[in-house]
Every structure is written in C-alpha cells, then in structure tokens.
Amino acid sequence: MSARARTFALPALAVVLVAAVLGVQLASGGTSYLPAAAASACSAQAPALPGQDDLDAITQTIVVDGVRRAACRLGTSRERLLVALPSSRDRAALARDLGVTDAALLEELRSGLLEAVARLDSEHALPPVSSLLDDFAARLGLPQLAVSAIRQIPADVVDDLLPTGDVLRRAVTTVDLAKVLDGIDDSSQLERALAPAISDAAIAEARERLSERAGALGGLLGLG
Amino acid sequence: MVIWLLALAVGIVLADSAIVTLALPEVLRDFDAQVSGVSWVLTAYNLVLGLAAVPAARGSVTTHGAARTGVVGAAIFAAASAVCGVAPDLGWLIGARVVQALGGAFVITAALELLVAATGSSRTGAARWATAGVIGAGIGPVVGGLLTEALSWRAIFLVQVPLVLLAIPAMRRAADRSADPAWAAEAETSTHPFPLDRTDRPRVAANVALGLLSAALTAALFLLVLLLIEGWRRTPVAAALTVTVIPLAAFAAGAVARRAQAGTQGEAIAGAILVAGGLTALAILPDANLAWTIAPQVLVGLGLGLTVESLTAFALHDRFPRALQGGWTIAARHLGIVVGLLILTPLFVADLDRAQGRAEESITALVIDAPIAASEKLELAAGLQRQLTSEAGRVPDLAPAFNRLDVTPDDAAEVAELQASMNDQLERAATHAFQRAFLAGGILALLALIPALLLRDTARDREPPRADPDAPTLVRVPS
Numbered sequence: 001m002s003a004r005a006r007t008f009a010l011p012a013l014a015v016v017l018v019a020a021v022l023g024v025q026l027a028s029g030g031t032s033y034l035p036a037a038a039a040s041a042c043s044a045q046a047p048a049l050p051g052q053d054d055l056d057a058i059t060q061t062i063v064v065d066g067v068r069r070a071a072c073r074l075g076t077s078r079e080r081l082l083v084a085l086p087s088s089r090d091r092a093a094l095a096r097d098l099g100v101t102d103a104a105l106l107e108e109l110r111s112g113l114l115e116a117v118a119r120l121d122s123e124h125a126l127p128p129v130s131s132l133l134d135d136f137a138a139r140l141g142l143p144q145l146a147v148s149a150i151r152q153i154p155a156d157v158v159d160d161l162l163p164t165g166d167v168l169r170r171a172v173t174t175v176d177l178a179k180v181l182d183g184i185d186d187s188s189q190l191e192r193a194l195a196p197a198i199s200d201a202a203i204a205e206a207r208e209r210l211s212e213r214a215g216a217l218g219g220l221l222g223l224g
Numbered sequence: 225m226v227i228w229l230l231a232l233a234v235g236i237v238l239a240d241s242a243i244v245t246l247a248l249p250e251v252l253r254d255f256d257a258q259v260s261g262v263s264w265v266l267t268a269y270n271l272v273l274g275l276a277a278v279p280a281a282r283g284s285v286t287t288h289g290a291a292r293t294g295v296v297g298a299a300i301f302a303a304a305s306a307v308c309g310v311a312p313d314l315g316w317l318i319g320a321r322v323v324q325a326l327g328g329a330f331v332i333t334a335a336l337e338l339l340v341a342a343t344g345s346s347r348t349g350a351a352r353w354a355t356a357g358v359i360g361a362g363i364g365p366v367v368g369g370l371l372t373e374a375l376s377w378r379a380i381f382l383v384q385v386p387l388v389l390l391a392i393p394a395m396r397r398a399a400d401r402s403a404d405p406a407w408a409a410e411a412e413t414s415t416h417p418f419p420l421d422r423t424d425r426p427r428v429a430a431n432v433a434l435g436l437l438s439a440a441l442t443a444a445l446f447l448l449v450l451l452l453i454e455g456w457r458r459t460p461v462a463a464a465l466t467v468t469v470i471p472l473a474a475f476a477a478g479a480v481a482r483r484a485q486a487g488t489q490g491e492a493i494a495g496a497i498l499v500a501g502g503l504t505a506l507a508i509l510p511d512a513n514l515a516w517t518i519a520p521q522v523l524v525g526l527g528l529g530l531t532v533e534s535l536t537a538f539a540l541h542d543r544f545p546r547a548l549q550g551g552w553t554i555a556a557r558h559l560g561i562v563v564g565l566l567i568l569t570p571l572f573v574a575d576l577d578r579a580q581g582r583a584e585e586s587i588t589a590l591v592i593d594a595p596i597a598a599s600e601k602l603e604l605a606a607g608l609q610r611q612l613t614s615e616a617g618r619v620p621d622l623a624p625a626f627n628r629l630d631v632t633p634d635d636a637a638e639v640a641e642l643q644a645s646m647n648d649q650l651e652r653a654a655t656h657a658f659q660r661a662f663l664a665g666g667i668l669a670l671l672a673l674i675p676a677l678l679l680r681d682t683a684r685d686r687e688p689p690r691a692d693p694d695a696p697t698l699v700r701v702p703s
Contacts, residue, residue: 007490010480010530014494017526018501021519022508030508035579035653036586060598079585082592086609 038077041068055135058126062116062168070112074098074105085109085181106177113172121165129162129202130155136202141195161206171201226342226394226401231356233298233391234335236384237328238357239364241270241561242445246369246460246467247377249453254377255314259450259576263569266446267562268318272325273332274558280326281333281551290337290547291399295392297330302388309381329554331391332357336540336550338395341402346546353550354536362471362528365445369464422544426552429675430539433492434553435560436672437531440499442564443665444470444524447572447658448506448517455619455654456512466514466521473525481530488538492676495531496669498523503666507659512651527669532557538679564668572661579657580619584612586649587622594642596635604629604639619654622646 022030047064064078067085071078076098084094088102095105120126129136137147150158175197244251244265252262280297284290304324311317340349371379445467452463481491502523509516536553543549591605607625615621622643631639 003487006484006486008486008493010484010486010490010494011497013484014497014501014526018497018505018523021505021523022501024519025505025508025510025516028510030505030510033508033510033652034656035582035649036589037582038585038589056598060601064592077585078592079588083584083588 038079041071041076041078041081044068044078055132058120058132061120062113062172065116065119066109066113068112069115070109073108073112074100081109088178088182091181110172110177114169117165117168117172121169126164126168128155128159129164129167130158132164133158136198161209162202163205167198167202167205170205171197174201226397227339227352229391229394230335230339230342230398231352233294233331233388233394234339234353234356235360236388237273237301237332237360239360239367240324240328240384241273241364241558242266242361242442243364243368243380244377245365245446245449246453246463247372247380248450250372250377250460251314251317255317257314258573260569260573261314263446263565264318265314265321267565267569269321269325269328270558270561270565272322273329274555274560274562276326276329277333277554277558278548278551280329281545281547283330284334284337284547285545287337287341287399287402290334290341291395293330294334294338294395297327297332297334298388298392298395300324300327301331302327302385305381305384305388309378309385311378329551331388332554333547333551334395335391337547338398340546342394342398350537350540350546350550351533354533354540357536358474358528358533359471361441361532362474362525363468365449366464366468366471369449369460369467373460373464423548424543426549427539427543429678430488430492430535431552431556433496433672433675433679434532434535434539435556435563436668436675437496437499437527437535438557438560439564439567440503440665440669440672441524441528441532442561443503443568443662443668444499444506444521446565447568447661447665448521450572451506451654451658452514452517455658456514456651457619457621458514462514466517469518469521470525470528473522474529477526477529478533480526481534488534489676489679491530491534492679493673495527495529495534496672496676498527498530499672500527500666500669502527503662503669507662507666509655512648512655531672564665567668568661568664571664572658575660576619576654576657579653580612582656583619583650583653586653587646590642590645590649594638596638596642597632600629600631600635600639604642619650622650 047061067082068078071081074081076094080094084090091105092102095102098105100108117126133147133150136142137150142150180197248259248262248265251257251265252259255262280293283293301324304320304327307320308317308324311320336350336353339353340346343349343352368377368380371377371383448467449463452458452466453460458466477495484490486494502520502525505520505523506517509520539553539556540546540549587608588605591601591608594601596604604625607628608622611620611622611625626639626643629639
C-alpha cells in the first residue's frame, strides 16, 4: 500500500466506525429521547368528573379544567401556569412574560374556574348538595347540632335551596384567590381559606333563594 | 525506576487537569456552589498550566537546569496539593489549584528533558513523556472518581503529595546519571549536543490540532461525567467504571496505529473524525442506559489514542530546545481545555436551566393527570416543589418527596408508576440539556481537521520509535 493510501485508509475506517455508531443510535430513537412537551392548553381535553360523590374529586376536576381554560386564554400551558400559581413572585414573573398584570392573571383564573363549574353544571355532572352534606359538614366544621338539624330537612328541599353549581359559582366569584393560592402548599391553611368562602356562598345562596320564595309567596298571598 | 517515577510525575500533573471531574458534584455539594463556580477548579488549573508551561520550560533547556526547576516544581506542586486537600472553601481550593498548576508547569517541562536523559534517547524519552501524559489524562477521572467514592474528593489531592515527592530523588538521579561519563558513553545523547543558541519555531499546525482536540476531549470527559452523576444520578464509582472505556480504547488505539502506519497526518485526521463522531453520538443517546455511552466512548478513546501522543511526538520531533517545544504542546493542550470549558460550561449551564423548567412542566403534567387522590397530589406537589427549590440549578432527586408521601394502599401502585415516569422525564431532560454542549465539542474536534490537513509527515514519522543516532539532543553542562 502506498504512503498516501495508508494516510487515508485510517480516516476512512474512522468514518465507517462513526457512521455505524450514529446509524445504530439514530435507528434506536436517538433524536426522540426528549422530555414530554407541555400539551397546548386549548387543545387538551376537559377532564371528566369521576362518578362519585367526592368533594375532593369535584374540586380537582374544577381546578384542573379551570387552570386549563385560563392557560388557554392567557396563551401559556396549564403546567406553566400551575407551577407559577403557588408563589406570588412566580405569578408576577409569569404575568410579566404574558404581558398582563398579576390581578388580570388571577381574574383569568377565576373566569376559567367559573367556566369549569358551568360546564359540569350544564352536563349535570355535579352531585346534589345533599349527597355531599357529610363531607361539607366535616370540612366546614359545622357543629353536630347544625348537621342534625339540616338532616331533618328533606334532601330535595336542601338540593332546591342549595344547587351545587350555584353554590360553587358564588364561592369561586367571592373567594380571595391570592390568599387561597398562597396557602396551597399547606392543606390545613388551604382549607382555612376555602371553608369560609364555601360556607358564606352556601348561606348567601340559601338566603337569596329563601327571600325569593318568601317574595313569591307574599305575592301569591297579596302581601308584596 | 527513575524513568517510572518521572513518568508517574508527568502522569499525575496531567491527570490533575481532569482528575477532579468526577469529584465536582461532591465539591459542588460540599461548598454549596454552582456548576459555573466549581468548573473553575478545572479551568484555573488548566489555564495556569497552559500559560506557565512555556515560561517554565525556559529553565529546563539543560538537564541540570531541568533537575533544579523540576525539584522546585515538585515541591510547589506537593505543597499546593496538600492545601487543596484541606481547603476550607471554594476560593481556597481554586487558589491552591493555581499554585499547583504553577508547580506542575515546572515538573512537566523539566520531566521531558530528564526522561530524555534517563532513557538516553531523545525519541524514546519524548515518547515516554507523551505516553505518560496520555495515560494520566485518560485515567485521571477514573482514579479521582474511585477515590471520591471510597474516601472523599479531598483524598484525590492528599494522595498526590507523597507520589510527586517521590519524583524529586528521581530527578536528581536522572541529572546525575547524564553527568556520569560511563553512562554518557553508552547513551546516544552524549555525542550529539545541540547548540544553546538554537531555538526552533514550534510546529503550529500540530499544536493547534492538539489544542482543538483537547478542547473537544474536555467535553467528552467533563460533560459525560456530569451527565452520569448529576443528570442520571449514578454513583461516582459507576461513573468512574463507565468512563474507563475511554482510556482502554485509547490504549487499544496504539495497536491500531502501529498496524495502520498512517503517519501523524492520517492518525490526526482519523482521530479528529472519531472524537467528533463520539461526541455527536453522545448528543443523541437513545436512553439513559449506561450501555449506550460505551460505543461513543470507544470512538472518543480511539480518537484520543490516535491523536494526542502522535501529535505531541510530531510537535517535538527535530525541534529544540526540547523542553520549550514540550512547553508549547502543554500550553496548546491546556489552553485548548480552557477554551473548551469556557465555551461548553455556559452553554450547558444555560441548557440545564432550560431543561429544569421543561422537566418541571412535564412533572407537573404527570401530577395533574395522575389517578391518585387530590390530597395526595397536593402533598406530592408541595414536596416536589420543595425538592426543586432546594436543588435549584441541578437535576433534583425526587425520592424524598415520594418518601414523605402518606399513600393509601389503593394508590401505592399508581404512585410508584408516577415516580418512575417522573424519573424518566428528568433523565430525558438532563440528557437533552447536554446535547448542544456535546455537539459543540464535536464541532471543535472537526475544526482540528484543518490543522491536521496541514501536517506534513516525514518518512520517519511512519517508523516506530527507535534509537536515533542522528538526533541532536542534550547540551552537556558540567555539574
């Protein structure tokens, strides 16, 4: 073999070796070993409500769907929004990135949650309040006497006075979202922030419906 | 024994350029530092060694001058190694590494002249010097990893102290031997002194190729080790055993080179292609199984074995003063390593940061969609957030978040599957974070093809090393 041929035989062998290794790796998916990309919030499917009367499951479905809807409107992924929500600093940074104010970001979140409640309500997927009564009572820390008293009321009357969708809509509309988010890392603090909002919403809803009924009854009796 | 001890000193000084690579994650944790800060433990050493090699070589152009500077250098190197071993913080460690590199520059350039004196042949002495350097640089990270796992990263520096001090009597012995008329009569060196006023220009193409390949090889060693330990969370021992493939392949390359007789240019071109190919292969790993790193490492190791020794020998061949020419090769290699670190570290740190955000999102998606109770999700999310915050800037270990979780028996299987999926996402994100840096290393190796194509072999480059009666070598200086 000539000196020149010897000089280039070794590089040729190197090229063959490199091609073989790269070929095997490419054929084995070398370019697709990547972390999963966040799905577009707008195209992601709305989560279905598990078929059980579980307050946790309802809350989770509403939050996941609400965050997805808010993320879609804000033009980000639900994952990025969810990661940023618990910290006021991360929220502010995300709001800056998205070109909105911190307050506007929270309002988008509220709108998303309201839409999520409306969807479940329109699909008749929300269980009646009477089936959630024990769970509600435990979470709201209602006195045993009050729970016993409510149980004396027929279930259809309770469900008529406190439609689940309306109570949740009212709670989402009035709750201080910033305060809830700041306590999201601590489940007891989270419940402390959520419980008054839900109980206030339930009381306001019942009062409003009772006064509507009283007004209608007064009208019927010619007292209005 | 004198030759072995001198070669050992060369090996240790060059091993130090990368010996702490596997220990960096532990240094990172010990000093609670950032990757960019800790990378200066490597950068400072290589920068100073690269800058000091040529000036240090000026004191080693004669055998007795080499013995004097070598002894002083070994003492400085040993003292600075001891300080590295007990450094109280990162600043002390980097400072001691600077002094260590200064001492190392004297040792390495003096050792070339002393090895020539000890072997009695310029060609054999230079070959031993180059080989010791390649072996040292190749096995340095492995030894460092094993010491880190068995004892601590501090042990890496402390064990060097007695080993380098052993070279001091060997240096004196080599100088004394060259002054012995009986030995001189046998050695070819005695009959062909070179004129003191002769200073050849360094071989630029060979040195530039060495520099670019060293920059690329840094990518291979530094990034691969970080990927294995920090990205894939393997133990230093597992990482050390894995990267053993590179020195083993480099060793095997010697046999390939002898058989192929391709000459320096052929070996340099083939080596650059192999290193570039190996780094590209590391950038497209199909998963986080250690086995996938073996073939790319074989390519890198073969490239290392084909290029560094042969280019170093080429750069030294027929060029005087030998120590100064050796200084140029050391300067080229270590400044090349610095360039590699300066280019690759910010690239990979930025990518790691981006990857962390992406991993955080994919982990969040997994938590959101996991079929477990909302209260467990919330608890897990809080635990994961704590892990991500406490390990900011690094790939987090998610196990503590799962260990703290109070899981119902119904959810145990789902939670275990969730943890496996999250770890998979983290490994994917970490592997992806190193992709651009490995590719940048591959480009540096490809750039080495330019100077490699400019190399012109002489017929003698194709011959195996042998005693060379015509080679001018030592200046005899009376002791």
